[in-house]
Amino acid sequence: MAALVAISVSIPSETQDLQGMAYGKSKLGFFDGLLTSAGTFKVEEDSKSVDINVHLYTSAVLSIPIGDGSIKLEQTTNWPWDGEIKFSLEAPADISRTIRLRIPGWATTWEINPSISHPSIEKGYLTLTTDWLRVNHQFRINIPLKPRLVSPHPYTNQNIVAVARGPIIYCLEDSDNPWVNDHFKVRCVPSLAQISR
Numbered sequence: 001m002a003a004l005v006a007i008s009v010s011i012p013s014e015t016q017d018l019q020g021m022a023y024g025k026s027k028l029g030f031f032d033g034l035l036t037s038a039g040t041f042k043v044e045e046d047s048k049s050v051d052i053n054v055h056l057y058t059s060a061v062l063s064i065p066i067g068d069g070s071i072k073l074e075q076t077t078n079w080p081w082d083g084e085i086k087f088s089l090e091a092p093a094d095i096s097r098t099i100r101l102r103i104p105g106w107a108t109t110w111e112i113n114p115s116i117s118h119p120s121i122e123k124g125y126l127t128l129t130t131d132w133l134r135v136n137h138q139f140r141i142n143i144p145l146k147p148r149l150v151s152p153h154p155y156t157n158q159n160i161v162a163v164a165r166g167p168i169i170y171c172l173e174d175s176d177n178p179w180v181n182d183h184f185k186v187r188c189v190p191s192l193a194q195i196s197r
Contacts, residue, residue, distance in 0.1 A: 100125035
């Protein structure tokens with residue numbers, strides 16, 4: 001299943017007006033599928049470089065024209081049910097490229113294969129350099145989707161908890177269950193309880 005993603009492309013030499021909206025020196029690019037914001041990329045024609053930021057994980061194919069060629073990044077996953085995301089990159093040898101993969105704040109561990117000797121995470125993104133990408137055209141990242149308890153900030157004075165697994169938060173609301181007499185108030189979950197799938 002493909003996902004359609006709105007992408008902004010910075011191209012310093014062009015100005016376009018898309019559907020009556022001024023975008024300045026930008027173009028609008030798309031993945032195939034649902035309209036969401038899964039990533040952004042920046043193309044610098046003069047220096048022959050492309051920077052791709054992957055914000056959300058979904059199965060998609062991104063094709064970025066640059067000069068006489070193009071860069072193609074394919075992403076395959078069953079996210080959010082499975083934490084493994086596979087990537088395949090096709091790029092001309094003379095194009096410099098950097099890919100930044102978002103590592104969610106709730107992720108306690110992650111693994112990229114082939115491994116990176118000194119991984120660099122800045123502002124929540126794992127940076128894959130041009131040198132690493134020239135050698136590794138296919139790679140995968142695995143972000144385990146472990147169940148966890150989520151509770152509000154202590155200042156809210158709410159004695160509640162939700163169960164989350166990866167990016168999904170599950171809830172049970174008593175207003176949806178009229179058969180409940182005690183409104184789930186007698187259920188207690190220790191704050192350090194271990195949750196398993």
